[in-house]
Amino acid sequence: MATPTKNILLDDQLCFALYTANKRFNHFYAEALAPFKLTYPQYITLLALWENSPMTVRELGSHVNLDSGTLTPLLKRMQTQGWVERNRDETDERQVNISLSQKAIDAKTDIFNHVNSCMELLGMDQKTYDNARDTVNFASERIKNADPKKIDYTGTEV
Amino acid sequence: MATPTKNILLDDQLCFALYTANKRFNHFYAEALAPFKLTYPQYITLLALWENSPMTVRELGSHVNLDSGTLTPLLKRMQTQGWVERNRDETDERQVNISLSQKAIDAKTDIFNHVNSCMELLGMDQKTYDNARDTVNFASERIKNADPKKIDYTGTEV
DNA sequence: TTCTAGTATATTGTACGCAATTAATTAGGT
DNA sequence: ACCTAATTAATTGCGTACAATATACTAGAA
Numbered sequence A, B: 001m002a003t004p005t006k007n008i009l010l011d012d013q014l015c016f017a018l019y020t021a022n023k024r025f026n027h028f029y030a031e032a033l034a035p036f037k038l039t040y041p042q043y044i045t046l047l048a049l050w051e052n053s054p055m056t057v058r059e060l061g062s063h064v065n066l067d068s069g070t071l072t073p074l075l076k077r078m079q080t081q082g083w084v085e086r087n088r089d090e091t092d093e094r095q096v097n098i099s100l101s102q103k104a105i106d107a108k109t110d111i112f113n114h115v116n117s118c119m120e121l122l123g124m125d126q127k128t129y130d131n132a133r134d135t136v137n138f139a140s141e142r143i144k145n146a147d148p149k150k151i152d153y154t155g156t157e158v
Numbered sequence C: 001t002t003c004t005a006g007t008a009t010a011t012t013g014t015a016c017g018c019a020a021t022t023a024a025t026t027a028g029g030t
Numbered sequence D: 001a002c003c004t005a006a007t008t009a010a011t012t013g014c015g016t017a018c019a020a021t022a023t024a025c026t027a028g029a030a
Helices: A014-032 A040-051 A057-064 A068-080 A102-122 A126-145 B014-032 B040-051 B057-064 B068-080 B102-122 B126-145
Strands: A084-088 A096-100 B084-088 B096-100
Touching (some): A014 A102, A014 A126, A014 B040, A014 B126, A040 A057, A040 A068, A057 A096, A068 A084, A126 B126, B014 B040, B014 B102, B040 B068, B040 B102, B057 B068
Antiparallel strands (some): A084 A096, B084 B096
């Protein structure tokens, strides 16, 4: 006899909690970054570059977990707005080096100060914040290592 | 004397943890839902409808946190693929009632069983899973209630 | 009833996100 | 040097997301 089907309720799902929280953070950062005309993916791109510049598109992508299909147009927009520079590597012309512009270097302190001020609105102390991040990262690792292709579907074809 | 600028490191950020975990879940569900040719937003739309059908676009949107700009084309695709039906309300023609098709009603058990099987790959016991979801939802509430527009930017204009 | 304010959905425009493909370049073996 | 495989970006196509606007319809006041 088959196992009874376990019900799935939207509001009980971890995926939906993450999906919703991520969208809310997007909205939060859209407002926090509005003075700088930066989107959230552009902001994390700058965070990565402030830690290490220049980087190739590939290296940058490995830090922010985005591929060239997303990064190429994103970086072109950031170049247009003066945040980054894009240059073909002279020794290996397959690669494109992405570097911070002077504007991005100069704006770093202002952006950090403003974002940090906005973060205080969350009203989460450091311990709560760190615990939340670590919990999410723990789940994130589990999700990354799970491969549903291993489960073969035995039901009716749709 | 001004407060020294607090550094912001990408991998320390809760937003980036959520952003990355959400993308990984998207990939996870893309594979888990592949036998049904459903995307993740389409899946949560079905979850909402399995709990309550029919609903107007507005009601549905309040459950999944999406507006008509996203839902209208998404629901049209789902209608094309036979998951839902869209009907103008007869008493109030501004509203469109979204209801489950027979295909969606019939597929529910197969989808639940398959998704539940995939979820076991995460290797998270119920307590760990519930704790992670509650932690994310706690942060999510804080993010929702924070309004960065309240913080006026005092730095240099970009 | 007629005008007006409000409501519900659809549309438009911009920006991701990613799978799949293409194009250019490089490196490695013969 | 020459051919092939591998590597790196860019491009294409599709599906979200969402702000802003447009359109259609309803309800309420005068």
